[in-house]
Amino acid sequence: MIIQNGYECGYELKIFYNLFFDGDEDAMVFSNFAYENKKVNAYTEIVYGGTAYFGDYWYYFDADGKSERYINRIFKSACTRSFCRAAMQIKKINLPWGVMSGIRPAKNVRTLIDEGYGESEIYDELKNVYGVSDEKIKLAYTVAQNEKKLLENIGKNSVSVYIGIPFCPTRCRYCSFVSTDMRVSGRYMEEFADKLLLEIDKAAEIIARLGMYAENIYIGGGTPSTLSAENITRISDRLKNNFDFNKIKEFTFEAGRPDTLTDEKLAAIKSGGVSRISINPQTMNDATLKKVGRSHTSETVIDRYNTARKIGFDNINMDLIAGLPDETAEMFYKSIDEIINLAPENITVHSMAVKRSSDFNHSGGELSAAEVINDMLSYAQRVTDENGYIPYYMYRQKNISGNLENVGYSREGFMSAYNVNIMEEKQTIIALGGGGSSKLVMGDRIERVFNFKDPVEYINRFDEILKKKDEIAKILGGENNG
Numbered sequence: 279m280i281i282q283n284g285y286e287c288g289y290e291l292k293i294f295y296n297l298f299f300d301g302d303e304d305a306m307v308f309s310n311f312a313y314e315n316k317k318v319n320a321y322t323e324i325v326y327g328g329t330a331y332f333g334d335y336w337y338y339f340d341a342d343g344k345s346e347r348y349i350n351r352i353f354k355s356a357c358t359r360s361f362c363r364a365a366m367q368i369k370k371i372n373l374p375w376g377v378m379s380g381i382r383p384a385k386n387v388r389t390l391i392d393e394g395y396g397e398s399e400i401y402d403e404l405k406n407v408y409g410v411s412d413e414k415i416k417l418a419y420t421v422a423q424n425e426k427k428l429l430e431n432i433g434k435n436s437v438s439v440y441i442g443i444p445f446c447p448t449r450c451r452y453c454s455f456v457s458t459d460m461r462v463s464g465r466y467m468e469e470f471a472d473k474l475l476l477e478i479d480k481a482a483e484i485i486a487r488l489g490m491y492a493e494n495i496y497i498g499g500g501t502p503s504t505l506s507a508e509n510i511t512r513i514s515d516r517l518k519n520n521f522d523f524n525k526i527k528e529f530t531f532e533a534g535r536p537d538t539l540t541d542e543k544l545a546a547i548k549s550g551g552v553s554r555i556s557i558n559p560q561t562m563n564d565a566t567l568k569k570v571g572r573s574h575t576s577e578t579v580i581d582r583y584n585t586a587r588k589i590g591f592d593n594i595n596m597d598l599i600a601g602l603p604d605e606t607a608e609m610f611y612k613s614i615d616e617i618i619n620l621a622p623e624n625i626t627v628h629s630m631a632v633k634r635s636s637d638f639n640h641s642g643g644e645l646s647a648a649e650v651i652n653d654m655l656s657y658a659q660r661v662t663d664e665n666g667y668i669p670y671y672m673y674r675q676k677n678i679s680g681n682l683e684n685v686g687y688s689r690e691g692f693m694s695a696y697n698v699n700i701m702e703e704k705q706t707i708i709a710l711g712g713g714g715s716s717k718l719v720m721g722d723r724i725e726r727v728f729n730f731k732d733p734v735e736y737i738n739r740f741d742e743i744l745k746k747k748d749e750i751a752k753i754l755g756g757e758n759n760g
Contacts, residue, residue: 284311285320287354290379294358297373297681298365299326305368309357316340318352320360326368333364337407348393351386354379355407362409372649375681376409381674382701383414383683387422417659417669417685424670428698436493437485437706438696439521441474441513443502444712444733447538447573464504470712470733471509473740475516477710480744482520484751485708492521493705494528494696497552500712502531503538507546514550523551528695530554530595536582537574541589544582548589554624554694557583558597562613566602576616583620593692594622600654601630601646601679610654618665623692625667627658627685631678648680655682662687671697708750712736716746718753725753 280291291309299305306325313319319336335356341349358377365371375383386408390400400419404410410418445467485492495517505513523529531552533539536559547555559579561567567575579596586594596617600610617625629651646654659669667687671694674683686697699705700717703724709716714729727746730736736743 279305280307280309282309282311282357284309285353285357287357290354290358290377291361293379293681294361294365294377298362298369298371307361309361311353311357313339313341313353318356320356322357322360322364324361324364324368331364331367333360333362333367335360335363345393352407359409371680372652373409373681374411374414374652375683376404376411378404378408378410379681382672383674384418384421384425384672385702387418388426391422391426413656413659414683417672417683421669421672421685424668424693425698425702428670428693428695429702429704431695432699432705433491433493433525435490436525437490437708438494438496438699439481439485439492439517440700440707440709440711440714440716441478441495441497441502442709442711442714442729443497443499443505444731444736445470445499445504446501447504447535466733466737467505467509469737471505471512473737473743474711475512476740477743477747478513478516478520480747481708481710484747488751488754490706490754491525493525494530494699495521495526496528496530496532496696496700498530498532499534501534501538503533503535503543503547505543507540507542510543510546510550514546514552518551526551526553528554530556530694530696532556534558535572535574536578537572539582539586541585544586544589544591548591554593554595554692555586555591556595556597556624556626557586557622558595559613559617560597560599561602561605561609562616563605563609566605566609569603580620583622593624595624595626595686595694596620596622597626597628598658599628599630600658601651605646607646607650607653607657611657614658614661618661623689624694625658625662625687627655627687629655629674629678629680629682629684631675646679648682651679651682655685658687659685666690668693670694671701673701706754716750718750720754727753 280288308323310321316338317336318339322333324331337356339352355377362377378386387400390403401415404415529552531547533555536557562576564575598613666689669685670688671686672683700707703717703719706719707717709729712733713731716727718725727750729743730739
């Protein structure tokens with residue numbers, strides 16, 4: 279239970295409460311806050327196991343002339359730092375991001391840049407107000423700078439198009455994404471593809487009617503490479519018929535699992551106009567792959583990567599996960615070293631996050647401690663920098679271990695605009711297919727329209743899918759007319 283007096287920031291306190299205490303632990307939190315004579319003071323008492331623990335935090339702060347948003351940032355950080363000082367007396371937990379919460383750590387930095395803060399001032403803010411480590415400050419600042427380059431180049435009246443393919447060959451044990459096992463739902467694939475073609479037609483008609491155009495296309499899932507080569511070609515041809523590919527900056531296909539990638543499918547993806555693909559090993563340790571329910575081996579990853587190169591792909595992303603079950607830091611180092619030796623244009627490093635719908639959350643598993651995962655991330659940050667990669671987008675997920683981060687690294691000139699746009703919510707994204715979530719960006723206002731997740735429901739209720747596209751047209755049309 280959390281009781282607050284003087285200032286309410288229950289969302290932030292709950293995040294850090296969950297970092298320190300499990301659901302079956304009983305901890306009473308009393309948070310008190312005051313701001314007087316340009317001094318912020320937060321005081322926390324935690325009653326745990328019959329003992330009271332106290333944490334005090336104060337900070338000199340002149341609120342005159344500061345925005346309400348900025349003042350709230352200062353007040354929230356004071357309350358959470360006070361809480362953490364008390365909680366640290368109960369459990370020692372490493373917090374490299376200090377008390378910075380939210381899914382977009384770099385957004386705080388970009389906000390400060392936009393407010394006119396210099397690099398040294400931003401460093402002081404993150405260090406003194408939030409308690410962020412030097413390593414994470416450097417990461418956040420670099421990401422914010424690189425994001426800014428992409429966000430400044432979003433085309434006027436442009437949108438991105440996302441296509442969700444909600445099928446997977448099997449379900450990985452850590453997964454909580456929208457997908458169904460092909461062994462159960464594969465018989466619906468053809469009918470799903472037929473309906474998807476019609477939704478592409480509808481979405482393109484609406485985008486054109488609104489005087490907008492598609493700038494990026496992203497086919498994700500699920501595992502899009504569960505599609506047959508024929509259906510990959512059908513979808514690509516329909517996209518080419520509906521959108522001006524001279525205006526498409528980036529067309530990504532999330533190939534994902536290497537065991538689904540035949541030579542025929544890779545050729546179909548390439549001939550379909552795709553400019554960027556993902557081939558995701560998650561780890562290069564075969565024993566771990568087996569534990570998490572992956573059917574491929576590290577040898578399969580290398581083979582499929584080399585085949586993609588021979589076919590002509592010059593922009594490849596590869597994903598790794600830090601903190602998979604029973605993986606030591608040295609095992610992760612091995613994985614990232616092997617991926618860097620392959621030299622893809624993009625490397626994305628995820629921190630392990632166990633969500634409610636994943637198999638790990640129900641069956642357990644020896645996952646790495648947060649401190650070990652942070653060592654893995656630090657190694658990734660160092661060796662990618664040494665090998666010419668720059669961090670350009672970053673986000674966090676709920677239940678991510680240690681309040682850590684996921685980071686996309688890229689060689690210069692290969693940063694993914696779509697990845698930044700979807701995280702920073704600066705461009706409208708029209709979502710199609712299973713589980714698609716459209717984000718309609720209208721200045722500071724964002725509205726969301728959701729497609730059905732299950733492929734059977736998508737097929738059986740397709741009339742409603744088309745009505746959802748009309749709803750998008752009405753929302754965006756009203757904005758344009760306003």
